[in-house]
Each structure stands twice: as C-alpha cells, then as structure tokens.
Amino acid sequence: MIITRQRSLEDILASLADADTIFIAGCSECATLCRTGGEPEVLAMKEALEATGKKVSGHVVLEPACHLLNDKRLLKPLKTEVEEADIILSMSCGNGTQTIAEVTGAEVVPGNQTLFLGEIKRIGVFERNCMLCxxxxxxxxxxxxxxxxxxxxxxxxxxxxxxxxxxxxxxxxxxxxxxxxxxxxxxxxxxxxxxxxxxxxxxxxxxxxxxxx
Amino acid sequence: MIFLRTGSNLERVLVGGGFAFTSELGPPKGADPEKIRSKGVLLKDCSDAVNITDNQTAIARLSSIAAGKLLLDMDIEPVIQITCRDRNRLALQSDILGAASLGMKNVLCLTGDHQSFGNHPQARGVFDIDSIQLIRAFKMLRDEEVFMSGDKLRASPPKLFIGGVANPFTDPPGASLLRLEKKIDAGADFIQTQAIFNVHRFAEWMDEVRDRGLDRRTHILAGVSPVKSPRIAARMRDVIPGMDVPDGIVERMEGAQDPLEEGFQISLEIMKELKSIKGVHGMHVMAILWESIVQRLAEEAGMLPRPRV
Incomplete structure (x- = not known):
C-alpha cells in the first residue's frame, strides 16, 4: 500500500491562498486506509476549508484515484462542480494527484505527502518493507x-x-x-x-x- | 620468491612476512595543504603507510585522493580510503583510476558511515554498491582489467593493494566473520579492524579467524585508537556505534592525574598484547587529532625503525 501523510492545514491553506473555490478529491484505497483521504477526511477538510471562508464546490472519493478510467467515469457527473473550482485539492497519493490532473486538466494541489510502499502494522502505524527495486x-x-x-x-x-x-x-x-x-x-x-x-x-x-x- | 602485485611499500612489508605499522590522517575542513603536510611530518618516519580518511563520519572535508597526492609529494605512502556513500560505481572506478595514475597504490574500501551522522544529514546517500562489491570491483580492474560492467580497460590497469575493514565487536559475532570471509573472497589483500580496547574479546575473535584459516588468506592489521581524555573514552563506550570500550578503561582515564599519559599507556599496553596474538600481521593506529603521539607509541611498542625500501 502507498503510505501518505496529510499536510498540515496551514500548509495546505498556503497552497490554496489564491483560490476562492475548491473541489476536493479523495481516494477509496490507500489514502482511505491511511486516513488521509477517505470519506471522513474529505468531509473534515471541506468543513475546515469552509471555516476559513473558502467555498467548496464539490467533493468525491475516487475508486481509486490512480485509476484513469474510473476517475473519468466518477468525475463526469461532477463536471460543473469541478469547473466551478479554482483548484482541485487531491487527498490521494502523488500518483493519484497526477491522474486527477490528467483527467481534469485542472490545477491540482496535493493534500498529502507520499512517503513509501508499506505495510500496515496496526492502525496508524506503517512500515516500509519494499522499495520497488x-x-x-x-x-x-x-x-x-x-x-x-x-x-x-x-x-x-x-x-x-x-x-x-x-x-x-x-x-x-x-x-x-x-x-x-x-x-x-x-x-x-x-x-x-x-x-x-x-x-x-x-x-x-x-x-x-x-x-x- | 615473493610475488608482489603492486609497488606498494605496505604490500612489501606484509608479503615479506614483516609486522606492519600504519597510521591515519584526517583531512581538514578547508583547502590548506599545510594542514596535511604538518600531520604528514609527524607520521612519516614511523609508518609503513598512512591512511587518509574519506569524509569520515560523513563530514565533508578535503578529498582523500587530493590529500594522498600531497603525501606522495612528501615521500609518504598513502592508503586511500574510499566509501560507497558519496559515489556511484562510475565515480568509484573513475576516482580509483585517477588515484592510481597519481601514484597511489593502496586503497581501503568502506561502505561508509551513514549520512545522517554527519554535517549534511539532508544528503542523499548513494550506496549504489557495498564495500564487498567495491573490493571485488577494484580486484577486477587490477587483475582482469575490466570494469564492473565487463567493459575492458583500454590502458594499463591500476596496481592496487586492496584493503577492507572488519569489526570484531558486532553481534551476532558470526556475521562479522561471515563478512570478513566474503571480503577475502572478494579480494581483500589486507584488513584493518575496528579500534580494539577489549583485547580479550578480540583474541576470541582471532581464534575464530584462525580456525577458519582466514589469517592465512589476508593480512590482518589490528586497530588501535589512543584516547586523550575521559570524555572521549566515555563517548566511544556509550555513543559511537560498533565500539567495545570496557568500563575499566574509562575508569582509568577518569581517575588519571595526567589523562594524556594514561591514554598513551593504555594504548601501549593494548599494542603489546596485540603483537603477541597469532594471526595479527600488523597494527593500524588511528590517532585522529593526536597525530603527535604516534611516533612515541611506535617507538615504545618496539616498532621502530620501520623498514625502508
């Protein structure tokens, strides 16, 4: 699994400084298991952004974000919300973020740092055991x-x-x-x-x- | 008749059956050649060859090969240390060809201290290959005249006397012996050990080395590191990875009226014991920042005069 760590809200807000309206995209697989981009985290992020005066035009949890065809399929009905946004905040891994950028053609900001391929030892504890050599x-x-x-x-x-x-x-x-x-x-x-x-x-x-x- | 692979003085002493004595010089954090020369003068007459460290403890310093050239110009034979931390296989091979072209004949192959210990912890560690693979690569350059890739050299090969290191104080002990054997299999002509303070434990390790016949397949130089202060002794015991400094030694340093003299005497006692351990072919004294003590240690340990060629 790809292990990610969510960037601090302060850090994310700095990247979103020029954006008034944001679309949030999470991921149903690794980021969900890492609790950095599943449904609860996406909704929490929506709330946090709105609390700072940003508008959230829409949100989705992609299945998974790194799947090009699935992204196209899931984002199609959300075309208006995506187009309304100044920036998409991706709460997936670095690969998912690029797939979202490719599918939408929009400006995308990563909400997570992508760390390694790892094992879940227990909730919230991950270990890198393979470096894909x-x-x-x-x-x-x-x-x-x-x-x-x-x-x-x-x-x-x-x-x-x-x-x-x-x-x-x-x-x-x-x-x-x-x-x-x-x-x-x-x-x-x-x-x-x-x-x-x-x-x-x-x-x-x-x-x-x-x-x- | 003695077969020599290189024109190395160190090789001549060891292969000739002599008991070698080498020392160590750490290059400065700066470009002043006098810093090298002034240490070189202290080590010249008491050493068969002088090791030059390669960014030791992962701290950026003047290059070991450049320092080696400065020593050659003083008629001192260098042992160039090369670590795998800072260079990939292209640079390792290129640099050793360059060093050989300048007249350097001894090389000590190390994997290298991890970059997180040094003054650039943000650096990317290379570790393209490890020390055992490096020993083999240099042997292939010398004996088969091929690069690691198999590509042939197009000019004369480097005449290198190739060394590696061993740490008798790691656990499990079998792993250290396994690596020693692999280094010898890879082509290590000589081995320098970690600094020895626990002579008893080292002697047990040497028993295993002899049982496996390894002392007959390479030349083992026992490491000695004189300590100047109780603080350094305690640091070696408590902080530096892979060292075994018995409490008795730290206590002696702490109780000493003259710590410099006590540190000297401790090293001298260790050296006298090491000399009598079967299978030890020489000693390597690492007196970094205390190069001035090496001559006296060599003298009182009965290592002088050194044979001259």
Missing amino acids: GECVLEETGGLCPVARCPKHMLNGPCGGSEGGKCEVNPEEECIWHNIYEKLEKAGKLDKLKKIQPPKDWSKSEEKILRAG
Whole structure:
C-alpha cells in the first residue's frame, strides 16, 4: 500500500491562498486506509476549508484515484462542480494527484505527502518493507528485504555498527541484517549468506511503463 | 620468491612476512595543504603507510585522493580510503583510476558511515554498491582489467593493494566473520579492524579467524585508537556505534592525574598484547587529532625503525 501523510492545514491553506473555490478529491484505497483521504477526511477538510471562508464546490472519493478510467467515469457527473473550482485539492497519493490532473486538466494541489510502499502494522502505524527495486532478493534473505530495510541498502551482511540487534542509524529500529542472520541461522541456512551478492542492477527500478500481457 | 602485485611499500612489508605499522590522517575542513603536510611530518618516519580518511563520519572535508597526492609529494605512502556513500560505481572506478595514475597504490574500501551522522544529514546517500562489491570491483580492474560492467580497460590497469575493514565487536559475532570471509573472497589483500580496547574479546575473535584459516588468506592489521581524555573514552563506550570500550578503561582515564599519559599507556599496553596474538600481521593506529603521539607509541611498542625500501 502507498503510505501518505496529510499536510498540515496551514500548509495546505498556503497552497490554496489564491483560490476562492475548491473541489476536493479523495481516494477509496490507500489514502482511505491511511486516513488521509477517505470519506471522513474529505468531509473534515471541506468543513475546515469552509471555516476559513473558502467555498467548496464539490467533493468525491475516487475508486481509486490512480485509476484513469474510473476517475473519468466518477468525475463526469461532477463536471460543473469541478469547473466551478479554482483548484482541485487531491487527498490521494502523488500518483493519484497526477491522474486527477490528467483527467481534469485542472490545477491540482496535493493534500498529502507520499512517503513509501508499506505495510500496515496496526492502525496508524506503517512500515516500509519494499522499495520497488525490480530485482527481488527475498529468496536469498529469509523473506526480509535488506534493500528497503537497511539504510545503506547492504546486500552482503550487516555493517559494523549494529549493536544489540538495533540499527545504528535508527536505534529504535531493528537491524534487518541481524534478523536475517538469526532467521537463517535458526533454519540452518546460513550458507545462503556466504555467496557474494553481486551489485544490484538499479536500471530495473527505473522501469516507467509496463504493458502486461 | 615473493610475488608482489603492486609497488606498494605496505604490500612489501606484509608479503615479506614483516609486522606492519600504519597510521591515519584526517583531512581538514578547508583547502590548506599545510594542514596535511604538518600531520604528514609527524607520521612519516614511523609508518609503513598512512591512511587518509574519506569524509569520515560523513563530514565533508578535503578529498582523500587530493590529500594522498600531497603525501606522495612528501615521500609518504598513502592508503586511500574510499566509501560507497558519496559515489556511484562510475565515480568509484573513475576516482580509483585517477588515484592510481597519481601514484597511489593502496586503497581501503568502506561502505561508509551513514549520512545522517554527519554535517549534511539532508544528503542523499548513494550506496549504489557495498564495500564487498567495491573490493571485488577494484580486484577486477587490477587483475582482469575490466570494469564492473565487463567493459575492458583500454590502458594499463591500476596496481592496487586492496584493503577492507572488519569489526570484531558486532553481534551476532558470526556475521562479522561471515563478512570478513566474503571480503577475502572478494579480494581483500589486507584488513584493518575496528579500534580494539577489549583485547580479550578480540583474541576470541582471532581464534575464530584462525580456525577458519582466514589469517592465512589476508593480512590482518589490528586497530588501535589512543584516547586523550575521559570524555572521549566515555563517548566511544556509550555513543559511537560498533565500539567495545570496557568500563575499566574509562575508569582509568577518569581517575588519571595526567589523562594524556594514561591514554598513551593504555594504548601501549593494548599494542603489546596485540603483537603477541597469532594471526595479527600488523597494527593500524588511528590517532585522529593526536597525530603527535604516534611516533612515541611506535617507538615504545618496539616498532621502530620501520623498514625502508
């Protein structure tokens, strides 16, 4: 899931300074789960903007915002409201925001900062476990990704700074290499780590278009 | 007959079976060459080679290769440290070819301290490759005359004596040995260890190193770091990642009437113990901001005179 954090109202208002009328678009998927762009957040934003004297011409929760055809379909009946607005406030991820801009041709302001692809640990707690490198190493590393979860993206074991199983960069976090080592040791599969992992092919993470099928 | 890959003095000492003694020099936050030369003078006669740190602790400084050239001009042999934090694979290979063209023959490959520790925490860390992959890349440049991509060199290869680092004090201990073995497999001709204060724990690690036969496949230089004050000792114990400074050492520094002399004596005692550990092929003294002490340490530890070629 794409993890987002809502920008502060003050920050959003600064971006909307020149706009009197605003249309708000949320997202039914990731932003809903992150509570940054679902129905409740969109309605709360409407109220907050109106309280500062802005006019909200309309709002929608797209299903999901990054789906080009669905956006077209859902925004079609709201054409008048969208056209009346000076700016669309997007409460989705950075991709959804661009899809909305593409579909409407309107000026769009992002209401969220887009952070990472992550796991929901519990309500309001998210963790980045994959950085979309296009060259998965999980079968070598006990199902724990050092590319995404080690701050130095180390592929050949822990750096010299891990202590007590904690990461030297973020001492509140676990050293993922410590965990990989212990997991493979318990499984009797430490031999997997003896092989020198070759440098990553980062070009694999640069793919821009996929035409499946 | 001794086979030497490079014209490196450090290689000659180690491959010849000698006990090496190296030291370290941190470049300044500025462009004054005198800052390098004045430290170089202090280290010249007591060191087989002098490490030059590469933006250590992620703080921007005068470049290690430029400093290396200043040392070469003083007839001091540098060990160029190169980290993977600030350069991608193109720049790493390009810079080592440049360093070799200027006459540098030793390189120490490090992944590098994370940028969040330094004076530009907003920087994007590169970490395109890690230290093990870097060691292998430099070995390929030297021995196979190819770049990482497989593209062939079109001029003579860099004659490099290639080093890496090891930290005997990380846990799980097996992981540190695993990485040491991988560095040797990748092509590390020599290994410098983290600064040693807990000699007992280091000796246990060396037992494992010898059991695996690793001391016969590379040259291990034991790290020593003289401390000037109780504050620095406590900081190394409590704050700096990956260090093991026993309480006894901090207490000795705290109780000392003359902390400088106490710090010197502690290092000297450690060095004498390290010399007798089987499989240790030399010592590397990291006296950053205390370069003036290295000559006396070398003298009293019985390391002088150094062999000259």
